[in-house]
Structures are given as structure tokens and as C-alpha cells.
Amino acid sequence: MPQTDQFSYQGLFAKSAPKEPPRAATAERAKYDFAVAYPDPESLPLDDLVESLKLALDEEGKDLAVYPHQMGYPPLREYVASKLARDRQMSVTADDIILADGSSQPLHMVGESLLDHGDVVLTEEFVYMGTLGMLRRFGADIRGVECDEDGLLPDALEGAITRAIGQGKKPKFIYTIPTFQNPLGWTMTLERRQALVELSQRYDIPVLEDDCYVDLRFEGESVPAIHSLDDTGRVMYAGSFSKIIAPGMRLGYLTGPQELLDVARATKSGGGVNQFAALAVHRYAMSGLDAHIEESKGILRTKRDAMLAALGENFGTAAKWSTPEGGLYIWLEMPEGADLVAARDVAFEAEVGYTPGSLFAPDGTSGKNTARLCFGYNTPQEIHEGIAKLAEVFAREGMLIG
Ligand SMILES: Cc1ncc(COP(=O)(O)O)c(C=O)c1O
Known part of the structure; x- marks a missing residue:
């Protein structure tokens, strides 16, 4: 039967609503x-995750009847804090961690917390599409900075900073994927990280460090987290369980100074993260993850x-x-x-x-x-x-x- 009274949302969409549909929900895949x-x-x-979930549900499954902690399941936040201390020499506590849907949501939370239309964000000359999409969504003026196989070039970064300042548009933050960069593959050296922190401190521009690949090192020496090189609160840090367990778990985290976390937390609706997944990941992280x-x-x-x-x-x-x-x-x-x-x-x-x-x-x-x-x-x-x-x-x- 022809639909004569079909309602249309055209004309109702918010000015800030995305103009482009996202990629097809189930993209065609090549062999x-x-x-x-x-x-x-x-x-x-999979078997270990099922076992971990069963164990957790036996112990505290009835808690699923109430909404989870707004920052996410506390024992998993404890685990993340101790893992960041052990593996990345970062001094953070569970209270400094917000669990979220993968690391995409933390990136979005930072964008929503800090960006006004037209704000400059500096980043590597090629960078993760999800972040580009998020930054575009908030109307950021995204400026790619030249890199070589050691990471962001400090001179190029400083040039981009001073150019933006000269235009009256001091960058809001610098976004970087310093380890096994997506898509470029390189890892930023310690010297480059130190130079980045120095520029961040000198020009008073925070850094968003996206470190979701760091656990997947199969060769060479680990390089300290940028977050661990700064003791002034200028570095925000996002991590994820997607690349070490599975993207389908949709669990990641954000850490940074409390005043940033307070605003970031307020951007996140829905009340905590999926406790069901957090229970399984926590028990699994305590046993088989390493x-x-x-x-x-x-x-x-x-x-x-x-x-x-x-x-x-x-x-x-x-x-x-x-x-x-x-x-x-x-x-x-x-x-x-x-x-x-x-x-x-x-x-x-x-x-x-x-x-x-x-x-x-x-x-x-x-x-x-x-x-x-x-x-x-x-x-x-x-x-x-x-x-x-x-x-x-x-x-x-x-x-x-x-
Ligand atoms: C650099 C980078 N950051 C963040 C993400 C988001 O992943 P997730 O939300 O699954 O943690 C990805 C995914 O590929 C990525 O490559």
C-alpha cells in the first residue's frame, strides 16, 4: 500500500547533526x-571470556539489577590503573580512570568537552579516520603536521603552533597516536615525545595521547608514554581493550586531570559502561589476558x-x-x-x-x-x-x- 502520510524528519535535524551518514553499518568485505x-x-x-563472565556473575551478577558506577566498574578501573602503572609508568589511580565504549568514546568525550566550532587541533599528517570524523563533527580546524619515521617533527609542530597563534587561533590540543601509529605504523621516539611535552608545556597546549596499540609490541624496546613524561596535567590519555581482547567488547578508558574528567564524564549519557562486559573483562584481565x-x-x-x-x-x-x-x-x-x-x-x-x-x-x-x-x-x-x-x-x- 502506498504510504501517503509518511513522516519526514527533514527540517527537524539539529544544525549540529551530522550531515553525512556514517559508513554502511555492515561494509562489504573483501576476501x-x-x-x-x-x-x-x-x-x-572466547572460552576464557565465557568462564570469566560465569565466575563474575556467580559472585556479583545480582548487581546488574542496579545501574553501574558512572565512571565504570570500580575493580576494572583498579586493574586499568595498575596496568598503566606497571606497563606505562603512569601514576594514576582508579579515581583517575573513566571506562567508556572503546577508546572512540573517550576521544569523543574530549572533543565534546574542549572543542568549539573553528578550534584548531594539531595532529599527525595522516591519522585515524574515527578521530578525524569526531573532530569534523565538532567543527575543528584540523591541521596535519609533518612527520618522519620517528614521529611528529618538533620544528614542524612548533611552526604549526606559532602559525595558529599568529592567526589568533591557539590550538586547543594536539592529538597523537605515538605508538604503532594508525595508519603510518611508526612509533614516536623518546626524544620526540620529550620534545612534544616541552612544546606542550611551553605553549600551554594539552596533548591527547591515543595509545590503543601499545600492548601489541612484538619487536624492539618499549617507549615511555607521553603521559608519564609530564607532571603538569597537560596530557590526556585514551586506551582500549579492543586491540587486546576484541573490538566487540566495546571497552576502553580515558585518564587525565580531574577537572577534565569531570566535564568529560558529564558529556557521557547512559550511566556508566556495560557492566556485563566489564565483569567478563575484569575477571579475564586478572587471569588470562597477559x-x-x-x-x-x-x-x-x-x-x-x-x-x-x-x-x-x-x-x-x-x-x-x-x-x-x-x-x-x-x-x-x-x-x-x-x-x-x-x-x-x-x-x-x-x-x-x-x-x-x-x-x-x-x-x-x-x-x-x-x-x-x-x-x-x-x-x-x-x-x-x-x-x-x-x-x-x-x-x-x-x-x-x-
Ligand atoms: C588510533 C585509534 N584510536 C581509537 C580507535 C577506536 O577503537 P575502539 O573504540 O574500538 O577502542 C581506533 C580503532 O581502530 C584507532 O585505530
Whole structure:
């Protein structure tokens, strides 16, 4: 029957409502899926999580009848604080931690707490799309700062700061993913972190450190958290269980000075985080998580090695790529003039998915000749096959000349 009285929300949407729909809720996936960052599906600790949940529910399941603590399940906040102290030398207590839906929500909370339309935010020249989306949502003037394989270039950062100040637009904060950067793959060195803290203190600009990959180091020395290098409260820090357990758990956290946390907490509606998930993750974190992280790192290392070897075999000297010491991403750089935005659909037809680099650019267009390749999902054998297919596609498109 034709709907004659169909109601329309057009005209009712808030001025601040998102103008663009988000990515399709269930995006189509390629067989060789290097596009999205999934953990290895085969090694998800499902049995251990079920057991942990059962244990927790036996002990305190009836508490699910009441709303959880607004900052999130206290024992899990205790665990996070002690993990940050143990692994990142950060001096925080459970009262300094807010649990949230992954680390996306903490980033959003910071954006909502600090950003007015037009505020300048400085960040790496290519950066996680979710953060870009959030910053755009709050109308931020996002300025990418030049990096090399050691991280943000201090001179470039200072130049961006003084330029913005000269325009009467002192940056609200600096956002960085210093460890196994998404999408670039590098880890910011200690010297660069110290320089960043020094600039933050000198110009009075806070830093938002997004460290969701830090536990996935399978090579090289750990580098101290930026948060641990500052004792002035200028560094906010977001972390997540997504990359060490599973994104489906939707659990992460934010820490920072209390005055920031108080406002951030007020931006979060809904009353605490999912207690059901928090109970399972807490019991699991107290027992099997460290061993699981070790196992995941071994698997990821094998997959990274498979991708590096396949790139070497199939791309030779025709392209450049990063060699990350951890995390999930390799950054591929084809010669200037290559258009990996246009080639994405062709690659998808050939069953290979990747994310064009320009989607990570604050201006949305730079880096057409680049792409992010995730090595977390497919098996090493599939990675070899997929990279070979990708090279075939690029050769057919006239982009692989070497
Ligand atoms: C750098 C970075 N930050 C935050 C997130 C958000 O992840 P989650 O909300 O699942 O913790 C991601 C996801 O890929 C990411 O790459």
C-alpha cells in the first residue's frame, strides 16, 4: 500500500547533526581484507571470556539489577590503573580512570568537552579516520603536521603552533597516536615525545595521547608514554581493550586531570559502561589476558612478516612501505601520480581490500599514492595471495613500474 502520510524528519535535524551518514553499518568485505583493523578471529579467547563472565556473575551478577558506577566498574578501573602503572609508568589511580565504549568514546568525550566550532587541533599528517570524523563533527580546524619515521617533527609542530597563534587561533590540543601509529605504523621516539611535552608545556597546549596499540609490541624496546613524561596535567590519555581482547567488547578508558574528567564524564549519557562486559573483562584481565597478549603478538608478528615478505616479492623497488615493530598496519607508498583512491574499487573486484591513505589526511585529499594495509585478519598464506593480487591490479592500472 502506498504510504501517503509518511513522516519526514527533514527540517527537524539539529544544525549540529551530522550531515553525512556514517559508513554502511555492515561494509562489504573483501576476501583479502587489508582494509579494516581486525584482530585475528581464530585466537579470540572466547572460552576464557565465557568462564570469566560465569565466575563474575556467580559472585556479583545480582548487581546488574542496579545501574553501574558512572565512571565504570570500580575493580576494572583498579586493574586499568595498575596496568598503566606497571606497563606505562603512569601514576594514576582508579579515581583517575573513566571506562567508556572503546577508546572512540573517550576521544569523543574530549572533543565534546574542549572543542568549539573553528578550534584548531594539531595532529599527525595522516591519522585515524574515527578521530578525524569526531573532530569534523565538532567543527575543528584540523591541521596535519609533518612527520618522519620517528614521529611528529618538533620544528614542524612548533611552526604549526606559532602559525595558529599568529592567526589568533591557539590550538586547543594536539592529538597523537605515538605508538604503532594508525595508519603510518611508526612509533614516536623518546626524544620526540620529550620534545612534544616541552612544546606542550611551553605553549600551554594539552596533548591527547591515543595509545590503543601499545600492548601489541612484538619487536624492539618499549617507549615511555607521553603521559608519564609530564607532571603538569597537560596530557590526556585514551586506551582500549579492543586491540587486546576484541573490538566487540566495546571497552576502553580515558585518564587525565580531574577537572577534565569531570566535564568529560558529564558529556557521557547512559550511566556508566556495560557492566556485563566489564565483569567478563575484569575477571579475564586478572587471569588470562597477559598470556593472551603474548600469544596475539606472536601471531601478529608472523602476519606482519608475511606481509613484508609478500611486499618485497611483489613490489620490489616499485614502492616503499613501513616496517612496524608492532600494531596492525603497514603504510604503503607508491610513486607520485599513482591513484590508490581510484584503484580501490578495481582491487576490491579482485577480492583485495585496502584503505586509501587520503582517507586519513586531515584535508581528505593528500596522499593519493598511499594506502594503509592491515595484516591482522587474514592468514599468512592469504596475505601472500592477497598482496600478489594487489600487485597484479596495480600493474594492470599502470602503477607498478619497477
Ligand atoms: C588510533 C585509534 N584510536 C581509537 C580507535 C577506536 O577503537 P575502539 O573504540 O574500538 O577502542 C581506533 C580503532 O581502530 C584507532 O585505530
